[in-house]
Amino acid sequence: MIPLQAIAETGTTPGGALLVLGIVMPAVALVALIGLGGRAARMIVAAALLFQLYVAVRVALLVAGSATPLAYVVGGFQPPLGITLRADGVSALMMVVSAVIFLGAASFAWKDFAQARGQPEARLSLIFWSALLAMASALNLLFTSTDLFNLYVGLELLTFAAIPVVAIKGGAETLRAALRYLLFAVFGSMLYLFGIVLIYGAYGTLAISAIAAQVQPNAATLAAAGFVTVGLLAKTALFPFHLWLPPAHAGAPAAGSAVLSALVVKGSLFLLMRLWFDTFPSLREPADMQLLAFLGALAVIIGSVTALRQPRLKLLVAYSTVAQIGYMFFVFTLVPKTAGDIVASAAWTGAWLQVVAHAFAKAGMFLAAGLVAEVLGHDRIRDLGGLSARAPLVVLTFAISGLSLMGLPPSGGFSAKFMLLAAALAEGHWVWATVIIAGGVLAGAYVFAVLARMMAAPTKAAELASIGRTRQLIALGLASVSVLMGLMPLHPIAFFEIGRFP
Amino acid sequence: MMETGFDVVLALMLLGVGGWSIIARNMMTAVIIFIAYGLLLSLAWVRLHAVDVSLTEAAIGSGATGLLMVIAAHKVAGDSQRVVRLSRGFHVLAAVFATLVAIGIASLAFVLPGAPVSLAAPVLERLPESGLGNPVAGVLFVYRSFDTLLEKVVLLLALIGVWALARDQDWGGVPGLRLFQHPHSVLMLLARTLPPIGFVFAIYMTWAGADVPGGAFQGGTVLAAMWILVMVAGVRRVPRVSSPLLRLAIVAGPLVFLAIGFLGFVAPGVFLAYPDGLAKPLIVVMEVALTLSIAVILGLLIAGPPRAKDSA
Incomplete structure (x- = not known):
């Protein structure tokens, strides 16, 4: 075993306490919310999420300013006994993205989950806002922890916060979706836990950097990596583990779907990248990574084709998430074991841009789909006619989110897919390059199919409900971020490389 | 032999x-x-x-x-x-899958490196600093108290998950626990005689957990069992989920845990670190609050979501 002093890497850095606050303050707010009751919920949530944004921006500025990661040794015990939090470039990026999307989703949900003045506590209010706070805490934990068991706690918290959001509407269909989600997620948790038990048995530590320093390609380690990977794939809904996602994401209220699709599936994906790039970098054999990319390719094709065949808008948007997640798995094969050249950097940047652009585009699109269902009283794609005249902002939101999903310029989705494509071609992976292009064409097909319906003449004179302008602007704002990202130069971004484990 | x-x-x-x-x-x-x-x-x-x-x-x-x-x-x-x-074929398939998993797990026990690697030695070495005698308590409340704190938040979310299943109109009401109120039943006898013993036992388990096996989770479970017994027998009423006192009991443990965590920022200057010499008393305070919260949450998880007000 390595002596303790050798394992202890960096201690707490200036500003490291921000990482603790990012995880703990939403938990403080959650305790206050349950203790004081749902009537105080919105004020508590607003304060917590604004603080969350402040913390995330400060972390990003500190990481960018020093070009080194932030770290905090919780409780003062260095690994392997204790737990260290650490924010590198991509942690800081994801903290900011999640803080912004949480604020957007919460503002969108502000009226829906309100609490009537002078009335007793409402169920919706308590459940929704509690779950939102817990998800915010869990995601920051997943983005910054460097301890495999601590990360497991983060996964559990995220799962148990996401399921009430799926189940919140009640009714047989959503409960079935929530139960299916629960079964997949618990299956994933068990595999992950079993994998890290093996790792602890083999290396006597759960700290990522300590494992990376001594990892050997022996049977126990490979089995552990396999278990952990399959467990995380189940939670990330990569094909063929995607079956739980569409009913769950389509069954939640719009603001919930936005957070689930934009952020929650990225939590386990983030951990998967931590695992293969930081914990077991030396185990990244091309053949195994090709398998992940192959599943990603199948997800792109099958997810998009299935999206095309959906009769309901929210299900179409959910299947589009299945497809868009697939792109993110090309990173495992496009960033080779011995990184460092410009092609690998382009693939790395492309994958993270895809994560971020999809987060904003999908948040905007799910909110737009929610508004569509509210205006028309249904979300049958066949009967969307006349929407462009009655709710032009909603149609615009759907269109510009679609731009990023298709990967048309200018959009973050374009930059992401272009860089992934360039890396795939430079490394001679013409199969993945073909899939990236085909996926864009298929996304174009399902986005335009919906837009064409929205622009068509009304099928029947239906009673239309009115929707507030504020919520339309929130959806549009989130979708616009995905387009504005396209104005950045097509260049590997140095910030994403800060503090990558060597 | x-x-x-x-x-x-x-x-x-x-x-x-x-x-x-x-x-x-x-x-x-x-x-x-x-x-x-x-x-x-x-x-x-x-x-x-x-x-x-x-x-x-x-x-x-x-x-x-x-x-x-x-x-x-x-x-x-x-x-x-x-x-x-489920069809017979499904049962056979499940049996084959489960057997393969069992064989796989069993065989992995043999592929682990010969000498078991463990942190037991360093855990014991630094345990006296905290004043605790039970190394498991040391891991849970000293070295990895951050995990324990977050697990308590997970427990809150488990309760939120169960409560999410309530119908809107039933919210604020009483959990739909099935009651067996018969004045002369054995259950009634148990509900009146067992709780004092269980209560003392739970306190002992929590208290002793610092030095010997036991602790907040085990003590809290015993307490929860006693609470459920008196509720099912109808000796005590099932509380409404919106009761402020109940809410306070639910969050007491995580609240005290968080407060002590933040106290660490003041002295000695690190989140979740204990001021010199105060580790054990603070941990005991934390365990007592956690025992209460764990007992109430487990009891409520078993009692289920609130049901229609008239059936209570």
Whole structure:
């Protein structure tokens, strides 16, 4: 075993306490919310999420300013006994993205989950806002922890916060979706836990950097990596583990779907990248990574084709998430074991841009789909006619989110897919390059199919409900971020490389 | 020799009882056998010198989980039309899959590097600094208290998850726990005589947890069992989920835990670190608050979501 002093890497850095606050303050707010009751919920949530944004921006500025990661040794015990939090470039990026999307989703949900003045506590209010706070805490934990068991706690918290959001509407269909989600997620948790038990048995530590320093390609380690990977794939809904996602994401209220699709599936994906790039970098054999990319390719094709065949808008948007997640798995094969050249950097940047652009585009699109269902009283794609005249902002939101999903310029989705494509071609992976292009064409097909319906003449004179302008602007704002990202130069971004484990 | 014989018998019983719970035709029978299986398993943990794990297995794995399964089996049995019967082929497939998993796990135990690598030595080495005697408590409340804190937040979310299943119009009401109020039943006798003993036992388990196996989770489970007993027998009313006092009991543990965590920022200057010499008293305060919260949350998880107000 390595002596303790050798394992202890960096201690707490200036500003490291921000990482603790990012995880703990939403938990403080959650305790206050349950203790004081749902009537105080919105004020508590607003304060917590604004603080969350402040913390995330400060972390990003500190990481960018020093070009080194932030770290905090919780409780003062260095690994392997204790737990260290650490924010590198991509942690800081994801903290900011999640803080912004949480604020957007919460503002969108502000009226829906309100609490009537002078009335007793409402169920919706308590459940929704509690779950939102817990998800915010869990995601920051997943983005910054460097301890495999601590990360497991983060996964559990995220799962148990996401399921009430799926189940919140009640009714047989959503409960079935929530139960299916629960079964997949618990299956994933068990595999992950079993994998890290093996790792602890083999290396006597759960700290990522300590494992990376001594990892050997022996049977126990490979089995552990396999278990952990399959467990995380189940939670990330990569094909063929995607079956739980569409009913769950389509069954939640719009603001919930936005957070689930934009952020929650990225939590386990983030951990998967931590695992293969930081914990077991030396185990990244091309053949195994090709398998992940192959599943990603199948997800792109099958997810998009299935999206095309959906009769309901929210299900179409959910299947589009299945497809868009697939792109993110090309990173495992496009960033080779011995990184460092410009092609690998382009693939790395492309994958993270895809994560971020999809987060904003999908948040905007799910909110737009929610508004569509509210205006028309249904979300049958066949009967969307006349929407462009009655709710032009909603149609615009759907269109510009679609731009990023298709990967048309200018959009973050374009930059992401272009860089992934360039890396795939430079490394001679013409199969993945073909899939990236085909996926864009298929996304174009399902986005335009919906837009064409929205622009068509009304099928029947239906009673239309009115929707507030504020919520339309929130959806549009989130979708616009995905387009504005396209104005950045097509260049590997140095910030994403800060503090990558060597 | 005697001990080996005991271990062999225990292992055979585990296999036998485990197999029996799988092939049992009746769901309720299977659940009861599963509870017995959990108790045998907790004996196995004692034989492996993992007494803390054993207590948790008996309390949570067998006790609380078993009770939840009894309730679920009872509900399903009362609604036999909606029970989905799985085909024989599915059963065979599940059996093959489970056997393969078991063989895979068993064989992995042999591929781990020869000498077990463990942090036991450094854990024991630094334990005296905290004033604790139980190394498991040391891991839970000193070295990795951050995990323990977040696990308590997970427990809050488990309750939110159960409460999410309520209907809007029933919200604020009383959990739909099935009551058996018969003034002359054995249950009533137990509900009146057992709680004082259970209460003392729970306090002892929590208190002793600092130095010997035990602690907030085990103590809290015993307390929860007592609470459920008096509620089911109708000795005490089931509280409304919106009751402010109940809410306070739910969050007391996490609240005290967080407060002590933040106290660390003041002295000695690190989150979740304890001021010099105060580690043990602060941990005991934390454990007491956690015992209360764990007991109330487990009780509420078993009591279920609030039901229509008139049926209460």
